[in-house]
Amino acid sequence: MKNNLKQFLSVRNETLTSADLYFYGDIVSDWWGAWTDSDQYPEAIRDFLKAQDGKALNIYINSAGGSVFAGIAIYNMLSRHKGFKTVYVDGMAASIASVIALAGDRVIVPSNAFLMIHKPLAECCGNADDCRKLADDLDAIESGILAVYQEHLAQGADMEDIKRMVAAETWLNGNEAAKYFDVEVGEPKEYAARLTDATKRYRHVPEQMIHSAQAENHTAEMREKITRLTIEAITKGA
Numbered sequence: 001m002k003n004n005l006k007q008f009l010s011v012r013n014e015t016l017t018s019a020d021l022y023f024y025g026d027i028v029s030d031w032w033g034a035w036t037d038s039d040q041y042p043e044a045i046r047d048f049l050k051a052q053d054g055k056a057l058n059i060y061i062n063s064a065g066g067s068v069f070a071g072i073a074i075y076n077m078l079s080r081h082k083g084f085k086t087v088y089v090d091g092m093a094a095s096i097a098s099v100i101a102l103a104g105d106r107v108i109v110p111s112n113a114f115l116m117i118h119k120p121l122a123e124c125c126g127n128a129d130d131c132r133k134l135a136d137d138l139d140a141i142e143s144g145i146l147a148v149y150q151e152h153l154a155q156g157a158d159m160e161d162i163k164r165m166v167a168a169e170t171w172l173n174g175n176e177a178a179k180y181f182d183v184e185v186g187e188p189k190e191y192a193a194r195l196t197d198a199t200k201r202y203r204h205v206p207e208q209m210i211h212s213a214q215a216e217n218h219t220a221e222m223r224e225k226i227t228r229l230t231i232e233a234i235t236k237g238a
Contacts, residue, residue, distance in 0.1 A: 018056040018083075021048060027066030027074065027096055039066075042073040055083045059104060065095025068120050068141055072096070075148065078103035089113045089174075090189060099145060102152040102181065109174035110186035117162070118169035120145065142166070152182045171205070 013020045025038030034041055059078070065071065078085060078100065087104030094116035101107055101115065109115060120141045124134045149162050157180045165172075165180075174185040 013058075014052075016055075018058065019052045020058045020060065021045075023059070023061045023063045023093075023097060023100060024090075025063060027063060027071045027100070029067045029070045040074070042070050042077070045074050045077055049077055049081055052081075052083070057081065057083055057085045059085060059087045059101075061087060061089050061093045061097055061101050062091035063093060063097035063100075065097045065116075068096050068145070070096075071099055072144065072148075075099050075103045088186070089115065092116060094171075096145075099148050101183075102148060107152075107181075107183040108186040109177045109183050110189050111174040112188040113174055113186075115172045115177045115181070115183075116170070117149070117166050117172070119166055149181070154178065154180055154182050157181070 022038070023040050025034075025036050025040060028034050028039050028041045030041050030043060034044075057078075085104045085106070087101050087107045089101055089107070089109040090113065092114040093101040093109075094114070095118060098115045098117055101109075120138050122134055122138060124131045126134075146159075146163065146166065149166075150159055153159065153162070162180060172180065174183070177183050178185050
């Protein structure tokens with residue numbers, strides 16, 4: 001039941017020639033890791049693409065990222081899709097979501113939205129040898145991510161700059177992202193970047209993003225309070 005619901009929510013405005021795909025949650029490895037209906041995983045994307053074979057896709061992203069291997073798999077599947085793909089970064093495409101965003105044939109990042117690039121993260125529980133191996137594995141994973149970034153560099157951009165920004169954890173708004181990657185700057189949109197528990201691991205989340213998310217949360221709380229009070233008033237009146 002959960003899987004069917006996720007598929008239904010993933011496809012919107014489907015026509016004979018196009019379909020919409022949303023990455024509005026975390027990127028997870030499989031169905032079991034999808035705690036909300038907005039999380040996406042490779043198997044769901046595979047099934048989605050089979051159903052939309054050859055169609056143009058509008059891909060909307062507002063994600064803090066997630067599983068590197070799941071994200072790389074999704075990037076490769078989207079890259080193979082034969083229909084024209086337009087990616088819209090509505091709030092942020094952070095971490096591995098920035099890789100997924102670059103699978104588009106056209107990528108639009110509004111001036112108030114963000115791409116975030118950084119070194120892959122992992123937790124280690126083990127001895128010194130285990131930790132050294134994990135460090136080597138992370139370096140290998142990073143080289144794969146950098147290879148994707150290199151394929152999508154803006155004209156005149158220097159890969160050494162990308163490597164330095166990855167090492168520093170860098171948040172690029174639309175104007176900045178267009179200097180380094182083959183993306184277009186879009187008009188500002190009133191979307192709050194999706195801040196999740198995954199975002200708490202990042203060191204340099206822009207202040208305006210935090211304030212925007214806090215304002216959105218406050219508005220949602222007020223709406224919920226008004227709805228609750230309205231229902232109570234109606235109930236008492238009945």
